[in-house]
Amino acid sequence: xxxxxxxxxxxxxxxxxxxxxxxxxxxxxxxxxxxxxxxxxxxxxxxxxxxxxxxxxxxxxxxxxxxxxxxxxxxxxxxxxxxxxxxxxxxxxxxxxxxxxxxxxxxxxxxxxxxxxxxxxxxxxxxxxxxxxxxxxxxxxxxxxxxxxxxxxxxxxxxxxxxxxxxxxxxxxxxxx
Numbered sequence: 001x002x003x004x005x006x007x008x009x010x011x012x013x014x015x016x017x018x019x020x021x022x023x024x025x026x027x028x029x030x031x032x033x034x035x036x037x038x039x040x041x042x043x044x045x046x047x048x049x050x051x052x053x054x055x056x057x058x059x060x061x062x063x064x065x066x067x068x069x070x071x072x073x074x075x076x077x078x079x080x081x082x083x084x085x086x087x088x089x090x091x092x093x094x095x096x097x098x099x100x101x102x103x104x105x106x107x108x109x110x111x112x113x114x115x116x117x118x119x120x121x122x123x124x125x126x127x128x129x130x131x132x133x134x135x136x137x138x139x140x141x142x143x144x145x146x147x148x149x150x151x152x153x154x155x156x157x158x159x160x161x162x163x164x165x166x167x168x169x170x171x172x173x174x175x176x177x
Contacts, residue, residue: 004140004150005098006047013041016052020100024056027074031067033057033107038115040136043122047133052100055088055115061106064089068104077102086111117165118158128161 017037024035039053040046058067068089072079077091077100088111089104105112122129132154139153 003145004143004147005049006136006140007050008047009043009045010041010050013048013050013052016100017042017054020052020054020102023075024054024102028056028058028067028070031058031063031070033059036112036116036119038119039101040132042119043129045126046122046129047136050098051094053115054100054102055112056102056104057109057112058104058106061087064104064106071102071104084111088112114158114162117162117169121161121165132157132161 014037021035021037025032034055034057036042036055036057037052038055039051040048041050041052056067058064064087068079071077071091075091075093077093080090080092082089087105087109091102091104093100093102103112122132135154135157136150139150143150143153
């Protein structure tokens, strides 16, 4: 197993996302509602695998199959199905820690919603972002290339942040009426 490579934040990740966003808009733009840069590369200053994670939200669940087929036929992405059976259709380009991971989903997808909550929380809570970076660094060192160990080791932290972000969002809604 190859080591899990984490590198310091690189401002070029934002540019790579914009390049991928443009490419996706050309490929499936008529089916898209939103394109989001998610994952650690979307959080300024955060240590990350240099793989750009993108959530592309489609207009409806009814067109997911069409979007999947277009991306499969017309791009350099490798299709990975829905590995977590959560409605996130996954494509990967690049090699190992490097490249792009694209997720297609319908509107209101729960996994996508959690990713946005997590990303936005870390963008506005630098202490939590630093704690997440430290956790990722330790897990990468301990994992010896075991991606399941690395990813699984982050799940409790991620769940806690999503819970906090969800509660904060609900509290703001109740105040704003």
